[in-house]
Every structure is written in structure tokens, then in C-alpha cells.
Amino acid sequence: MSAALIDGRAAADALRRQLAIHADFFRASTGRPAGLATVLVGEDPASAVYVRSKIKATEEAGMHGVHRPLPADTSEAELLALVVELNRDPGIDGILVQLPLPAQIDAARVIDSIDPGKDVDGFHVVNSGRLAIGDPTALVPCTPLGCLHLLKEQLGSLSGAEAVVIGRSNIVGKPMAALLLGESCTVTIAHSRTRDLAEVCRRADILVAAVGRPEMVRGDWIKPGATVIDVGINRVPGAEPGKSRIVGDVAFAEAREMAGAITPVPGGVGPMTIAMLLRNTLVAAHRRAGLALPKGL
Ligand code: GUN
Numbered sequence: 001m002s003a004a005l006i007d008g009r010a011a012a013d014a015l016r017r018q019l020a021i022h023a024d025f026f027r028a029s030t031g032r033p034a035g036l037a038t039v040l041v042g043e044d045p046a047s048a049v050y051v052r053s054k055i056k057a058t059e060e061a062g063m064h065g066v067h068r069p070l071p072a073d074t075s076e077a078e079l080l081a082l083v084v085e086l087n088r089d090p091g092i093d094g095i096l097v098q099l100p101l102p103a104q105i106d107a108a109r110v111i112d113s114i115d116p117g118k119d120v121d122g123f124h125v126v127n128s129g130r131l132a133i134g135d136p137t138a139l140v141p142c143t144p145l146g147c148l149h150l151l152k153e154q155l156g157s158l159s160g161a162e163a164v165v166i167g168r169s170n171i172v173g174k175p176m177a178a179l180l181l182g183e184s185c186t187v188t189i190a191h192s193r194t195r196d197l198a199e200v201c202r203r204a205d206i207l208v209a210a211v212g213r214p215e216m217v218r219g220d221w222i223k224p225g226a227t228v229i230d231v232g233i234n235r236v237p238g239a240e241p242g243k244s245r246i247v248g249d250v251a252f253a254e255a256r257e258m259a260g261a262i263t264p265v266p267g268g269v270g271p272m273t274i275a276m277l278l279r280n281t282l283v284a285a286h287r288r289a290g291l292a293l294p295k296g297l
Contacts, residue, residue, distance in 0.1 A: 003259035006150050012271035015149070019278050022294050023062040026285055034285035035064040036094040036120065036277070037086045041079060041105065042072035047098050049083055054096065057274045063247040063281060064091065070182025076105045079245025080113050094120035096277065113153070117288060120280040128170065131178045137287070139280050144176035147208055148183070152265070154227055154261050155206075160181040162203050166190045166249070167210035172231055174207055197221075209249035228255055228262040231269050284290045284296035 027033045038059045040051045051067065058065035060263075068082060079097070086269045095118045101107045116126035122141040130138030151158060158289050163185040167173035173189060180187045190200050192211070201207055201221040210231035222228060232249030239245075248265030256262055263269055279297065286293050 001224075001257065001260075002196040003256045004154075004261040006154055006227075006229075006261050006263045006268060008146070008150060008263055008268040008271045011150060011153060012146075015272075015275040016057065016278065018296060019275070020061045021284060021295055022282050025237075025294065026282060026289070026291070027062065028276045029291060030289050031064065032091060033064040034094075035066065035089075036280050036281045037066045037089070037092045039068045039070065039079070039082060039086075039095070039097045041070045041074050041101055044100075045098075051098050054274055054277060057278060058281070061278050063278065066092065072102055074102070074105070076109065077203070079105055079110055083110065083113045087113075087118065092118065093288055094118055094277075094281035096121055097235055120277060120284055122175065122280065123170065128175065131175055134182055139284065140179065141175045142273045142276035142280060143172050143210075143231060143269060145276040146269055147176060147231065148179045149276070150185075150229060150263065150269070151206060151227060151274060158185050158206065161185045161205040162188075163206040163208070164188045164190055164201055164204035165208045165210065166194075166197070166201070167208075167212070167231070169210065172210040176210065178181060180206070180208075187206055197216075202203055211249050213249055214247050215249070217250040217255065217259050219248040219251060222255050222258040224258055225260040226258070228259045229269060230263050230265050232265060233270060249295065 028105050038051045038054055040047055048274040055065035055067050072143045086092050095114050097110055111123045114124055116124045119127050122139040127139045131140055163180040165173050165177045168189055177187045177189045190197055198221045202223055204226055206227050208229045214234035214236050230248035234247050235244050236247055246266055
């Protein structure tokens, strides 16, 4: 059997078209566009590419994107002062400080300083706490939110499913597990110390791999017919010398023979992350403006 491909690019494009309609409505209702500010400290080329694509997507959706680059030797106090300024700016609904930050800056302190109502990454403890208690006003991290969207599109109700999440990061694993629990799945969080990881994975109807290890999840770890979501983005040496290619945390060709549906890498979860950032920005904007959330947002 060859699994169905879950097309994250198509799902993200469809979502972004919907969000553009909501963004127009927001602008018409309030007389201003929803606004997202991105902050990048230093010149890491990969981070610069990510941030550029976030601002471009924001503008394409009819929202206002502001990029605030800072030099690599910026002090923590200087970055905190910028966050305070953005917290106070009435035209800014979402603040994203691109991670990782240089060594002289404590990322936890910076995340803590962001107004939770503008925390469109969903990294602030207020938002992770709200997610943990099932409060629907939580702003939820974009990657797990994107995974959940793909799962619901593929499967409809997730209620009663056995879900295994590999990875326990605050950015993906933990919020993913909380979201699946919220959908009434039976959830296991596995990680690098899990004994008999393959056996744990074999019971999953839904398997989410977010470990950052290239092709770690093998075909024979997958229950026949399972839905597999691969969050990994790993650069590995390519077939030709000097070339590289991107692979996920799942050995795709093997897994495709076992799974019922699977996300490819690239083109699976990746495009959903930016779409969910736009969604979180619009949600934050509606809340800040005292507007009810439109259906489907
Ligand atoms: N660095 C890599 N991915 C992300 C993300 O989703 N948010 C932030 N703030 N930094 C990142």
C-alpha cells in the first residue's frame, strides 16, 4: 500500500486565501490593517530567510508587516526596550522575536517580556498555561497548530485515537500533545530516553515526529494505515559531492509503504507554520480590537 500524501502547500494556500478575506474585513471594520512586527538579532542567513518570508506572507494577506533588524551585538536591555516599544504600539497586534538569539541574550526573559495578547508565537508562559488548561483564548505555537489543521482535514474527528508525539520541546512536542488531548486523543509523549521507542510508535493511529534526527522513524515503526506527520527539517549530504538535501525525521519511502497518509518533507508541515502565524496575528488583532472572531478563524 502507498499512503496518501498530505499536501501542506495546498492546505496552506487555501488557508492563506481565507485569511486574506478576514484581513480585509478587519481593515474595513477598524480602519487599519492587522500588524505583525518581526525582530531579528544578527545576520544568520537561515533566520533572515525565514523572517523575510514571514513579512512577505503578512503583506500578501493584506496585513501590515514591520521588520525590526538589530545588530548581532545588541544587548538584552536594548532588545527588551524594543519589545516594550512594540507592546505599546497600537498598530502592532503580533510580535515575533526570531530564535535562536545570540548568547548574550536570555531568550526566556525576552519571551516573558512580550505582551501575551501579542505573543503570536504562543511561547509566553501565559499562553502555554492557557493551552494546558484548555482555555480557547490561548495563542498556540504555529507549527503544532498547523499539524492539527492537517490532521483534522485528513481524518475529521480525532476523538479516541491513539496519538504518539516524538519530541518534548516547548515549541512543538508539548503543545502538540496538549492540542491532541484537547481533541480527545489518548496521547503519549515519547523522546530520546523512551525505552522501546519503536514499540511505542507502533501503537499510534496518529504519529507526530518532531525530534530533529534525520530519518529516525523507520517504516516498521508505523502501524499499518496510521497518519504520519513529519515535523523534521534536516539538511543531509546529497547524492553529489558538495550538494545537500532536506529530509524529515521519518524515513519517507519506507513509511509511505505502511502509513495510510503521510506529510512529505518539504511541502508538508513547513508551509502551514507561516499560515498559522498569519492566523494568530489576525486572532490577536480581533481580540485587541474587541471584535468577535469570524467563523473559521
Ligand atoms: N525560529 C525557528 N522557528 C521559529 C518560530 O516559529 N518562531 C520564532 N520566534 N523563532 C523561530
